[in-house]
Amino acid sequence: MPSTNSTPVQSIATATNPITAGPALIPAEGSTAAPIMTRERQGSVGSAATKKAKVLKPFNTANIKILLLENVNETAVSALRDQGYQVETYAKALGEDDLIDKIKDVHCIGIRSKTKLTKKVLDAAEKLGVIGCFCIGTNQVDLEHAASKGIAVFNSPFSNSRSVAELVIAEIVLLSRQLGDRNKEMHQGIWSKVSANCYEIRGKTLGIVGYGHIGSQLSVLAESMGMRVLFYDVVPLMPLGTSKQVHSLSDLLTEADFVTLHVPETEDTKNMIGELELNQMKQGSFLINASRGTIVQIPALAKALRSGHLGGAAVDVFPKEPAANGKFFESELIGCPNTLLTPHIGGSTEEAQSMIGVEVSQAFIKFIYNGTSIETSIRLCYTHANVPGVLLRITNILADHNVDKQFSDSKGKIAYLMADISDVTAEQIQDIYRRVSETPTNIVTRVLY
Ligand SMILES: NC(=O)c1ccc[n+]([C@@H]2O[C@H](COP(=O)([O-])OP(=O)(O)OC[C@H]3O[C@@H](n4cnc5c(N)ncnc54)[C@H](O)[C@@H]3O)[C@@H](O)[C@H]2O)c1
Numbered sequence: 001m002p003s004t005n006s007t008p009v010q011s012i013a014t015a016t017n018p019i020t021a022g023p024a025l026i027p028a029e030g031s032t033a034a035p036i037m038t039r040e041r042q043g044s045v046g047s048a049a050t051k052k053a054k055v056l057k058p059f060n061t062a063n064i065k066i067l068l069l070e071n072v073n074e075t076a077v078s079a080l081r082d083q084g085y086q087v088e089t090y091a092k093a094l095g096e097d098d099l100i101d102k103i104k105d106v107h108c109i110g111i112r113s114k115t116k117l118t119k120k121v122l123d124a125a126e127k128l129g130v131i132g133c134f135c136i137g138t139n140q141v142d143l144e145h146a147a148s149k150g151i152a153v154f155n156s157p158f159s160n161s162r163s164v165a166e167l168v169i170a171e172i173v174l175l176s177r178q179l180g181d182r183n184k185e186m187h188q189g190i191w192s193k194v195s196a197n198c199y200e201i202r203g204k205t206l207g208i209v210g211y212g213h214i215g216s217q218l219s220v221l222a223e224s225m226g227m228r229v230l231f232y233d234v235v236p237l238m239p240l241g242t243s244k245q246v247h248s249l250s251d252l253l254t255e256a257d258f259v260t261l262h263v264p265e266t267e268d269t270k271n272m273i274g275e276l277e278l279n280q281m282k283q284g285s286f287l288i289n290a291s292r293g294t295i296v297q298i299p300a301l302a303k304a305l306r307s308g309h310l311g312g313a314a315v316d317v318f319p320k321e322p323a324a325n326g327k328f329f330e331s332e333l334i335g336c337p338n339t340l341l342t343p344h345i346g347g348s349t350e351e352a353q354s355m356i357g358v359e360v361s362q363a364f365i366k367f368i369y370n371g372t373s374i375e376t377s378i379r380l381c382y383t384h385a386n387v388p389g390v391l392l393r394i395t396n397i398l399a400d401h402n403v404d405k406q407f408s409d410s411k412g413k414i415a416y417l418m419a420d421i422s423d424v425t426a427e428q429i430q431d432i433y434r435r436v437s438e439t440p441t442n443i444v445t446r447v448l449y
């Protein structure tokens with residue numbers, strides 16, 4: 001899908017576009033801060049003049065500490081260990097107290113959808129420069145607070161989209177044929193051959209809420225199985241195939257035989273589907289939620305299923321999910337008729353997890369060395385308050401130098417500037433660093449080479 005499909009309300013950093021650059025990642029031996037970074041190995045990065053500057057504050061890759069939680073894929077673990085970093089892994093999400101303890105001295109943290117990086121946790125992170133969400137969603141991170149501290153956040157924007165879309169296709173068929181209930185009965189030794197209220201999906205209407213990476217992929221798959229597709233999104237989007245965008249959520253709810261949710265968790269989408277919306281859905285229709293647990297009001301859904309107003313539901317995500325496998329799960333949906341419950345496995349395939357592991361770990365590595373996830377060379381990275389006059393001030397500081405390239409971007413009150421500078425001596429690098437970091441708008445300044 002074109003990138004215009006990424007949601008405006010959750011305009012997050014992607015694996016190739018950090019929301020903001022982080023602080024110096026690793027201090028030199030015996031120092032508490034390391035504004036100037038360079039790799040210890042002889043690399044392809046940097047000119048002869050800048051290589052001399054290594055004596056300033058070299059860092060050893062073995063000093064970089066990375067914490068990976070929630071069973072991040074082995075592709076990431078080995079890629080990061082191959083760089084010589086210290087990598088600690090956990091199969092589960094950590095609770096707030098454990099996290100505060102663990103995050104203190106790590107430079108990079110890798111999480112999935114369950115680890116909550118709250119303001120309190122981020123404030124305890126003394127050296128954190130990068131957060132890698134090894135998933136699509138970033139609602140588990142306080143993005144605004146991370147930005148204010150100059151911590152970069154990456155995610156993997158589409159590596160598991162296909163896996164989610166395929167799961168939803170399977171669920172449409174399963175719900176339509178009441179396969180969850182039939183399977184359960186057979187395992188209990190009950191033979192119950194029924195055709196009442198069991199349907200083909202051909203010719204039925206699928207209503208997709210959120211036509212982004214997943215919703216649009218699903219649209220194509222559903223049409224290939226003979227379904228008619230309607231979608232609702234807050235932005236006007238090009239319909240794929242013969243699908244049609246509708247004007248309102250109500251238009252979609254009243255017409256669809258299957259409603260499937262693919263919106264991010266935002267203030268607007270929380271509790272988006274409650275009693276009112278469920279009542280608008282057709283008698284006997286089905287609801288699928290593989291987005292975020294907070295989008296659907298669970299008591300209202302349980303009521304609609306038990307009363308028979310809905311013909312069934314498939315739910316992969318819940319407002320409260322256990323932190324690890326083997327932990328107890330409870331929900332009002334347990335025991336509801338024709339209701340498929342899955343433990344947040346939408347993106348859990350070998351293909352998706354290994355792609356995510358490669359993508360986000362590469363973003364980490366590029367960010368640690370280059371200050372961006374895009375390959376470049378020597379640069380000044382300046383995270384600053386987004387107020388008028390900053391660019392002029394920096395231009396003045398760099399006036400006597402050869403600036404090869406300059407880039408700046410902003411998000412709300414925070415902005416990020418990168419400048420590639422050539423032909424500078426070690427003393428000049430020190431001077432640039434000092435003058436830039438002393439500007440009143442400074443949040444974090446790094447000089448990489
Ligand atoms: N179950 C899983 O394992 C799993 C896997 C991947 C993603 N997800 C969830 O699915 C969500 C969607 O993923 P995606 O990759 O398709 O995201 P996306 O950003 O590509 O698409 C989201 C779409 O929702 C639209 N949208 C935003 N707010 C809306 C609103 N209030 N009403 C209607 N439309 C709205 C956006 O405009 C966008 O087109 C993710 O944010 C994540 O939370 C879950």
Ligand SMILES: O=C(O)[C@H](O)COP(=O)(O)O
Nearest residue numbers: 112113114135136137347
């Ligand atoms: O945001 C996502 O990509 C999904 O919710 C998957 O999350 P997970 O990696 O925790 O399974």
